[in-house]
Amino acid sequence: xxxxxxxxxxxxxxxxxxxxxxxxxxxxxxxxxxxxxxxxxxxxxxxxxxxxxxxxxxxxxxxxxxxxxxxxxxxxxxxxxxxxxxxxxxxxxxxxxxxxxxxxxxxxxxxxxxxxxxxxxxxxxxxxxxxxxxxxxxxxxxxxxxxxxxxxxxxxxxxxxxxxxxxxxxxxxxxxxxxxxxxxxxxxxxxxxxxxxxxxxxxxxxxxxxxxxxxxxxxxxxxxxxxxxxxxxxxxxxxxxxxxxxxxxxxxxxxxxxxxxxxxxxxxxxxxxxxxxxxxxxxxxxxxxxxxxxxxxxxxxxxxxxxxxxxxxxxxxxxxxxxxxxxxxxxxxxxxxxxxxxxxxxxxxxxxxxxxxxxxxxxxxxxxxxxxxxxxxxxxxxxxxxxxxxxxxxxxxxxxxxxxxxxxxxxxxxxxxxxxxxxxxxxxxxxxxxxxxxxxxxxxxxxxxxxxxxxxxxxxxxxxxxxxxxxxxxxxxxxxxxxxxxxxxxxxxxxxxxxxxxxxxxxxxxxxxxxxxxxxxxxxxxxxxxxxxxxx
Amino acid sequence: xxxxxxxxxxxxxxxxxxxxxxxxxxxxxxxxxxxxxxxxxxxxxxxxxxxxxxxxxxxxxxxxxxxxxxxxxxxxxxxxxxxxxxxxxxxxxxxxxxxxxxxxxxxxxxxxxxxxxxxxxxxxxxxxxxxxxxxxxxxxxxxxxxxxxxxxxxxxxxxxxxxxxxxxxxxxxxxxxxxxxxxxxxxxxxxxxxxxxxxxxxxxxxxxxxxxxxxxxxxxxxxxxxxxxxxxxxxxxxxxxxxxxxxxxxxxxxxxxxxxxxxxxxxxxxxxxxxxxxxxxxxxxxxxxxxxxxxxxxxxxxxxxxxxxxxxxxxxxxxxxxxxxxxxxxxxxxxxxxxxxxxxxxxxxxxxxxxxxxxxxxxxxxxxxxxxxxxxxxxxxxxxxxxxxxxxxxxxxxxxxxxxxxxxxxxxxxxxxx
Numbered sequence: 001x002x003x004x005x006x007x008x009x010x011x012x013x014x015x016x017x018x019x020x021x022x023x024x025x026x027x028x029x030x031x032x033x034x035x036x037x038x039x040x041x042x043x044x045x046x047x048x049x050x051x052x053x054x055x056x057x058x059x060x061x062x063x064x065x066x067x068x069x070x071x072x073x074x075x076x077x078x079x080x081x082x083x084x085x086x087x088x089x090x091x092x093x094x095x096x097x098x099x100x101x102x103x104x105x106x107x108x109x110x111x112x113x114x115x116x117x118x119x120x121x122x123x124x125x126x127x128x129x130x131x132x133x134x135x136x137x138x139x140x141x142x143x144x145x146x147x148x149x150x151x152x153x154x155x156x157x158x159x160x161x162x163x164x165x166x167x168x169x170x171x172x173x174x175x176x177x178x179x180x181x182x183x184x185x186x187x188x189x190x191x192x193x194x195x196x197x198x199x200x201x202x203x204x205x206x207x208x209x210x211x212x213x214x215x216x217x218x219x220x221x222x223x224x225x226x227x228x229x230x231x232x233x234x235x236x237x238x239x240x241x242x243x244x245x246x247x248x249x250x251x252x253x254x255x256x257x258x259x260x261x262x263x264x265x266x267x268x269x270x271x272x273x274x275x276x277x278x279x280x281x282x283x284x285x286x287x288x289x290x291x292x293x294x295x296x297x298x299x300x301x302x303x304x305x306x307x308x309x310x311x312x313x314x315x316x317x318x319x320x321x322x323x324x325x326x327x328x329x330x331x332x333x334x335x336x337x338x339x340x341x342x343x344x345x346x347x348x349x350x351x352x353x354x355x356x357x358x359x360x361x362x363x364x365x366x367x368x369x370x371x372x373x374x375x376x377x378x379x380x381x382x383x384x385x386x387x388x389x390x391x392x393x394x395x396x397x398x399x400x401x402x403x404x405x406x407x408x409x410x411x412x413x414x415x416x417x418x419x420x421x422x423x424x425x426x427x428x429x430x431x432x433x434x435x436x437x438x439x440x441x442x443x444x445x446x447x448x449x450x451x452x453x454x455x456x457x458x459x460x461x462x463x464x465x466x467x468x469x470x471x472x473x474x475x476x477x478x479x480x481x482x483x484x485x486x487x488x489x490x491x492x493x494x495x496x497x498x499x500x501x502x503x504x505x506x507x508x509x510x511x512x513x514x515x516x517x518x519x520x521x522x523x524x525x526x527x528x529x530x531x532x533x534x535x536x
Numbered sequence: 537x538x539x540x541x542x543x544x545x546x547x548x549x550x551x552x553x554x555x556x557x558x559x560x561x562x563x564x565x566x567x568x569x570x571x572x573x574x575x576x577x578x579x580x581x582x583x584x585x586x587x588x589x590x591x592x593x594x595x596x597x598x599x600x601x602x603x604x605x606x607x608x609x610x611x612x613x614x615x616x617x618x619x620x621x622x623x624x625x626x627x628x629x630x631x632x633x634x635x636x637x638x639x640x641x642x643x644x645x646x647x648x649x650x651x652x653x654x655x656x657x658x659x660x661x662x663x664x665x666x667x668x669x670x671x672x673x674x675x676x677x678x679x680x681x682x683x684x685x686x687x688x689x690x691x692x693x694x695x696x697x698x699x700x701x702x703x704x705x706x707x708x709x710x711x712x713x714x715x716x717x718x719x720x721x722x723x724x725x726x727x728x729x730x731x732x733x734x735x736x737x738x739x740x741x742x743x744x745x746x747x748x749x750x751x752x753x754x755x756x757x758x759x760x761x762x763x764x765x766x767x768x769x770x771x772x773x774x775x776x777x778x779x780x781x782x783x784x785x786x787x788x789x790x791x792x793x794x795x796x797x798x799x800x801x802x803x804x805x806x807x808x809x810x811x812x813x814x815x816x817x818x819x820x821x822x823x824x825x826x827x828x829x830x831x832x833x834x835x836x837x838x839x840x841x842x843x844x845x846x847x848x849x850x851x852x853x854x855x856x857x858x859x860x861x862x863x864x865x866x867x868x869x870x871x872x873x874x875x876x877x878x879x880x881x882x883x884x885x886x887x888x889x890x891x892x893x894x895x896x897x898x899x900x901x902x903x904x905x906x907x908x909x910x911x912x913x914x915x916x917x918x919x920x921x922x923x924x925x926x927x928x929x930x931x932x933x934x935x936x937x938x939x940x941x942x943x944x945x946x947x948x949x950x951x952x953x954x
Contacts, residue, residue, distance in 0.1 A: 078557035150631035232839030252846035436923025
């Protein structure tokens with residue numbers, strides 16, 4: 001029994017860690033020791049917590065917890081489906097999971113992020129209900145193969161009836177060591193997390209009404225449904241319609257709540273609260289999301305401590321003021337790079353990083369620092385610059401910009417503003433803002449690349465004629481390498497592969513690099529970028 | 537924890553909750569009034585069972601008006617009344633709207649009903665022939681098959697082969713079946729193809745939201761505790777007395793009417809009652825007017841206003857900039873043009889909230905995530921976010937209202953809105 005106990009808590013640590021990092025897990029991880037799953041596994045697993053602990057571990061969430069407890073109701077009482085919603089990192093998932101830990105009732109948690117399509121979602125729910133584990137013994141297969149909603153309903157009903165019957169069969173037997181002797185009961189709760197992602201699935205127009213109507217399709221009073229979403233219910237309206245679940249709203253934390261949350265687990269409370277009193281106000285004007293603030297503050301607090309000299313001096317009024325004046329200059333720059341995450345720090349504390357999607361976003365962080373903080377080979381830098389030029393300059397001007405003398409465009413640039421009417425200029429600027437960087441075919445990129453590398457070499461070495469020939473030969477040898485470099489630039493999201501051109505049928509590329517970034521790269525290889533930029 | 541929760545209050549709460557989750561409890565007609573949908577439906581089905589004829593009916597009405605619940609009640613009664621004569625096949629448009637799956641499901645349910653061997657591998661043809669054969673056999677044995685088609689309108693998508701073969705099979709003398717379609721689309725019969733419609737008997741039962749008297753009766757029916765239960769007698773008396781006082785209260789009626797103005801079907805009312813009841817104070821064990829007041833504000837949410845309340849000041853700036861761009865009748869704009877507007881505001885008013893581009897981009901993404909703004913098209917996935925055209929998902933009065941309600945909204949923002 002003790003062995004089973006230990007392995008059980010082992011398996012459940014994944015869920016508690018899911019609660020700790022707020023989301024993204026929840027899928028059961030496999031343990032290495034053989035473990036016979038029992039219905040015990042459907043409850044949270046670790047020792048239950050009292051209501052006071054539950055309330056005190058979530059400052060600023062009392063109203064929501066009490067509302068949830070009210071709606072979940074006393075033991076064995078049926079419930080209507082709930083729809084829990086609120087912004088990112090407002091504690092929806094962890095509050096619900098910890099509430100179930102407090103109640104000690106069986107539940108099935110599945111996140112639509114880890115279960116990325118309908119089939120994995122169905123199978124994950126069935127696996128948990130049927131106490132099935134994917135391991136070598138079962139060939140890492142699910143308990144049931146199930147793709148269609150109609151099959152799912154049949155399997156689910158079967159599994160639920162079985163589970164509920166077992167739960168009704170041994171009431172209270174499982175809760176021997178519990179605090180109050182309550183818990184379990186014969187209700188089972190299905191929790192769907194990250195429901196907003198379902199909207200992007202195939203056939204979502206029929207899946208969502210199906211999930212919302214599952215309660216009525218099953219028509220079992222012993223099953224409770226909870227949906228968790230970070231968008232509000234009105235973003236789910238479709239022309240199918242469904243009876244709306246009861247909404248439970250998690251509002252964003254207020255400044256006071258944030259102060260309480262952030263100063264939890266701090267060693268030097270006084271120091272941290274004086275730090276927060278300076279910092280929290282300005283930062284809250286930008287964002288009130290806990291995950292982002294905690295990342296921004298962790299580095300800022302370090303500089304604050306350094307600015308204040310010795311760590312444990314007694315904060316009186318004068319030292320506070322002195323500290324503030326020391327620290328003051330750090331705030332404004334920090335505000336402007338609030339989302340910068342340096343690589344070392346994210347390794348140090350594995351705080352949950354905000355998700356980063358496009359490459360362009362990543363580049364935003366580099367703006368403030370003077371030099372590049374990543375390594376890139378010289379030819380890749382040239383390639384990056386040529387991609388940048390190809391995206392920004394109109395293709396018709398290539399010939400004049402990159403003629404053999406190199407950079408004859410200065411004459412043109414002087415002429416242009418006088419020639420063009422100001423209105424037209426504005427229109428074209430507007431267009432540039434709207435359209436973004438242009439696309440270009442591979443041939444153009446390679447031609448520009450060849451031009452700028454040859455120019456760079458001639459200008460650096462100051463050698464005539466034959467060397468240019470030689471460098472061209474080198475280039476043709478390097479051609480395969482260049483293609484490799486290009487694909488790695490694509491992977492790093494510096495260059496995006498666009499759709500193919502409808503006329504030519506070849507793939508077109510687009511550079512996502514910002515101008516600051518490009519000029520930084522150019523500086524690092526001493527390339528005169530501005531000479532080749534076409535200015536409107 | 538000064539006062540303990542009353543055990544009888546807990547028991548009462550459980551009783552009320554289980555009532556609210558039990559559709560047949562609150563949809564059960566009060567008495568055998570002849571004009572209720574229940575008795576009409578019962579008459580139609582029982583006559584076709586007794587007289588061994590075919591029939592088809594549509595039950596129409598808004599979601600949550602109890603179409604399915606009433607049908608279940610009728611079927612329950614009839615299964616008792618005519619044992620071994622009725623087979624019920626239940627299909628739902630959400631699950632079985634493709635013809636292939638629907639026939640398979642019919643075959644599966646028929647097989648499990650008559651203890652036949654069901655083959656998963658059977659083809660579409662096999663299954664449809666099996667169904668027709670079963671219909672004939674059942675007809676010969678004077679057994680009625682009742683097909684319940686939930687979300688009937690979804691079966692009318694596509695080629696309607698299921699509906700056609702069902703209704704066509706019912707044209708023969710030997711079969712004996714009732715097809716009951718349930719839909720919340722009042723024009724469900726107009727969706728049918730000509731060949732299907734001509735085989736359909738145009739019987740329709742309309743389910744309407746309850747009138748005022750019905751609501752009052754329903755409230756009393758649901759919320760009064762039964763005298764003859766194991767709850768303590770004096771507690772029940774006290775609870776019911778308090779409840780009757782409250783039901784008669786004008787303020788209570790006003791609250792209920794406010795709710796019914798937006799959501800008027802029975803199930804929506806029940807949903808509201810569930811919300812209110814779950815707020816019952818277990819220490820006093822009584823329902824109060826405040827419970828219902830709070831539940832009203834909890835259930836009638838204004839998601840967009842909440843979203844604005846959740847925004848940071850910078851996010852509000854971006855929203856206001858976008859609104860200004862819309863007022864300028866700029867037909868399409870993206871992050872870059874928003875930033876241009878943001879900068880021009882800063883240049884002319886010297887606001888204290890001027891942040892770098894990357895910070896604004898992140899705030900912009902927050903807005904996208906909150907769905908206060910969205911991309912105008914789904915194309916251009918390879919384009920970076922700054923360049924994709926966006927639009928506001930809230931109207932300017934909503935934004936105005938939101939800014940007014942915002943706790944510490946900068947005055948400049950309100951000024952910029954005008």
